[in-house]
Amino acid sequence: MLKSPIYRNSLRYKLAQKILWLLFGVKEMYISPWQHTAVGTGGLLFHNGKLLLGQRAAHTASGGKFGVAGGYVDFEKGESPSEALVREAWEEAGIHLKPFTFDRDSIFHIDQVHDQFLEGEFDKFSRLDITFIRLLDDSEIQGMRDTEEMANWRFYTLPEVEDLHTQNILALDIDVVRAAFAAL
Secondary structure: OOHHHHOOHHHHHHHHHHHHHHHHHHOOOOOOOOOOOOEEEEEEEEEEEEEEEEOOOOOOOOOEEEEOOOEEEOHHHHHHHHHHHHHHHHHHHHOOOOOOOOOOOEEEEEEEEEEEEEEEOOOEEEEEEEEEEEOOOHHHOOOOOOOEEEEEEEEHHHHHHHHHHHHOOEEEOOOHHHHHHHHH
């Protein structure tokens, strides 16, 4: 198996190896250095049994639809997926999410998407989305606010989320949302 020493020292490679180990017990696996792969993170953030959703701005992916706080892991800063969620929750919603450890127990759902097209960046890329479930306390939501990326933040019951899904304005997998409510 060919392994480039330079590539093996990259943060992306190290994070991918950690994810493989946490999920599958695989210590090492070759990952193509020319494969364009992004790692995204999202938070199913609950307060008093309700899910926090905001409406994505028209200029963003899934513009106009309702979704959770989340975004891409910043490999250049050495972020873990859990650190990226803490940052994204602050940037998108003013939520002061308490830091947490990125480990097998903190992950709620993982989705892998291939052959995505991203205008102006890559013709094709793959994305690994890691979803966390967190229970918020009152102190974390005190500064909740709308931002340029997302607005109209509020907490929804499961029937309200299902209604958004029926209207085709939910940017989430409804089965994952149902499972999250069931896990509470």
